[in-house]
Amino acid sequence: MPDQNYLDDLRLAHMMADNADSLTMSRFKALDLQVTAKPDLTPVSDADVAVEDAIRRTLKTARPRDAVHGEEREDTGWGPRRWVIDPIDGTKNYVRGVPVWATLIALMVEGEVVVGVVSAPALGRRWWASAGGGAFTGKTLLQGTPCRVSGVSDVADASLSYSSVHGWVDSGRGQQFVDLMRACWRTRAYGDFWSYMLLAEGAVDIASEPELALHDMAALDVIVREAGGRFTNLDGADGVAGPGAVATNGVLHDAVVEQLAE
Incomplete structure (x- = not known):
């Protein structure tokens, strides 16, 4: 309730x-x-x-x-x-x-x-x-x-969802993102809000985008957190201030942020 x-x-x-x-x-x-x-x-x-x-x-x-x-x-x-x-x-x-x-x-x-x-x-x-x-x-x-996030504890077993590769290339972290994709078990571009809602349901383990505005992130943030996950910027700072967003089931978060580091 x-x-x-x-x-x-x-x-x-x-x-x-x-x-x-x-x-x-x-x-x-x-x-x-x-x-x-x-x-x-x-x-x-x-x-x-x-x-x-x-x-x-x-x-x-x-x-x-x-x-x-x-x-x-x-x-x-x-x-x-x-x-x-x-x-x-x-x-x-x-x-x-x-x-x-x-x-x-x-x-x-x-x-x-x-x-x-x-x-x-x-x-x-x-x-x-x-x-x-x-x-x-x-x-x-x-x-x-x-809603409850997954319990997947290894990036090699994780499912990653994103919106587009182009944004990552423009962000200067394109290679880091490609390496993360290669490290994951499965990748799909469900895109936009849906990546994060699937994460909150436990169907996806990682969702990330390099550039988002406050209106893109605010509603997603509290849903991910209340489902047991973490929602941070690309550098691992909690909240919706950006740059970008990384959402995970929590267990994988530090490893994902480290992979995406500049």
């Missing part, structure tokens, strides 16, 4: 995820979906903007004193409580009709992520966690199955 301190926030996050799912699914594979390029040349669809705007409207009413950080709009508010939103994580998949994308909603208090919801309606999956309350997957807050 979720920590009572954050139960109301977790319920609110689920409600906002329900609304987001309705919006994203109504526009998924729509023939009139509008897609434009942001200044960094990454795509943004009308669904991305609609979802973030809807979540912001809800928060303005339900949590008017809280700050909000999102991918598509300017930051608003200030204070110890900050909501972090990625309206569609995996927009490139979304606009091409690939069902691997999700809405990520997180709450940070005093810089620590305390609530996270990841909702992937095209996969029929949702994951969530709150600080001290455990991590779960299921359809609703009251119908969740606990």
